[in-house]
Amino acid sequence: MITAHGLTKRYGDRTVVQDLHFTVRPGTVTGFLGPNGAGKSTTMRMLLGLDTPTQGRSTVNGRSYATHPAPLTQVGALLEARSVHPGRSAFNHLMALAHTHGIPRRRVEEVIDLAGLTDAAHRRVKGFSLGMGQRLGVAAALLGDPATVILDEPVNGLDPEGVLWIRTLLTSLAAEGRTVLVSSHLMSEMALTADHLIVIGRGRLLADTTVAELIRSAGGASVRVVTPQPEELRAHLTAPDVTVTVAPTPASAPEAHELRIRGVDAAHIGRTAATHAITLHELTPQTVSLEQAFMDLTQESVDHRPQRQHQPTAPATGADIGADIGAAA
Numbered sequence: 153m154i155t156a157h158g159l160t161k162r163y164g165d166r167t168v169v170q171d172l173h174f175t176v177r178p179g180t181v182t183g184f185l186g187p188n189g190a191g192k193s194t195t196m197r198m199l200l201g202l203d204t205p206t207q208g209r210s211t212v213n214g215r216s217y218a219t220h221p222a223p224l225t226q227v228g229a230l231l232e233a234r235s236v237h238p239g240r241s242a243f244n245h246l247m248a249l250a251h252t253h254g255i256p257r258r259r260v261e262e263v264i265d266l267a268g269l270t271d272a273a274h275r276r277v278k279g280f281s282l283g284m285g286q287r288l289g290v291a292a293a294l295l296g297d298p299a300t301v302i303l304d305e306p307v308n309g310l311d312p313e314g315v316l317w318i319r320t321l322l323t324s325l326a327a328e329g330r331t332v333l334v335s336s337h338l339m340s341e342m343a344l345t346a347d348h349l350i351v352i353g354r355g356r357l358l359a360d361t362t363v364a365e366l367i368r369s370a371g372g373a374s375v376r377v378v379t380p381q382p383e384e385l386r387a388h389l390t391a392p393d394v395t396v397t398v399a400p401t402p403a404s405a406p407e408a409h410e411l412r413i414r415g416v417d418a419a420h421i422g423r424t425a426a427t428h429a430i431t432l433h434e435l436t437p438q439t440v441s442l443e444q445a446f447m448d449l450t451q452e453s454v455d456h457r458p459q460r461q462h463q464p465t466a467p468a469t470g471a472d473i474g475a476d477i478g479a480a481a
């Protein structure tokens with residue numbers, strides 16, 4: 153478990169991390185997200201005792217990182233900056249780390265295999281690609297079989313196979329009951345891996361939530377329905393939390409009333425329509441993408457962003473929808 157209590161970091165008169173409170177729990181992958189420069193690396197460095205907070209404190213597995221007698225066996229970390237002697241082989245680098253913690257050679261061989269570096273283990277690190285360096289960094293993070301793993305942008309520089317490897321690795325580390333905190337500025341990547349998200353912007357906490365909840369709060373899922381019998385359908389969908397919005401009917405298709413329904417899924421709407429012999433011309437689930445939810449959440453927190461793009465998973469029609477025919481309840 154990782155906790156942050158009012159973590160704050162100032163450089164001169166610039167506050168780059170401001171009063172962050174959060175808890176990262178074991179058994180799930182927690183994505184640590186924010187636009188470039190949001191303060192993710194600075195926060196992770198503070199969690200790992202590499203930067204001193206200006207205010208606040210943090211704990212890893214119940215105590216501050218610096219007070220763990222054998223930190224490698226408590227917390228495995230991959231930070232962006234590589235600190236490997238370039239003349240050393242991957243094997244020797246890991247052996248040197250292992251010696252400092254009494255970790256046996258067998259474990260070094262295990263993490264080399266786990267990281268897919270078996271063939272490159274005895275090559276000098278200076279010849280490694282960025283992706284191989286990332287794999288070595290992950291191997292080092294896992295060396296002490298730690299209960300908590302903190303990885304800063306682990307997919308940086310990895311090829312598609314490496315990206316897939318990281319995804320599977322993170323999920324299996326969490327399934328083993330470990331605490332996994334992984335930073336990224338790519339929401340799309342986190343969408344495939346993380347269960348829980350901590351989102352920051354300009355050093356402040358913007359969200360501490362599940363992936364599903366973030367999508368829901370950004371507009372949530374809805375269903376687009378086209379029917380010649382909108383009032384009949386609406387009358388059969390009355391329930392708390394169900395809203396039905398109808399678009400103005402286009403002159404070219406007077407029979408085609410387009411509805412946007414929230415609070416029930418497409419299967420329920422289809423069954424209701426079938427039960428009451430209501431004709432449907434279209435029944436399409438619409439979801440806000442996680443990427444879009446992230447953009448909406450952080451739009452105040454980025455200095456430069458190209459023109460806003462909307463990329464729902466199904467054709468966007470919501471902008472056209474006009475008259476509200478009522479929230480049933």
Ligand SMILES: Nc1ncnc2c1ncn2[C@@H]1O[C@H](COP(=O)(O)OP(=O)(O)OP(=O)(O)O)[C@@H](O)[C@H]1O
Pocket residue numbers: 163168186187188189190191192193194195336337
């Ligand atoms: N040593 C330092 N001195 C002064 N400013 C710093 C220092 N380290 C980081 N910063 C500033 O703090 C802010 C947050 O940086 P940080 O690297 O933590 O962000 P990040 O969210 O990890 O960004 P990215 O996604 O680009 O890696 C940035 O504006 C950065 O320039």
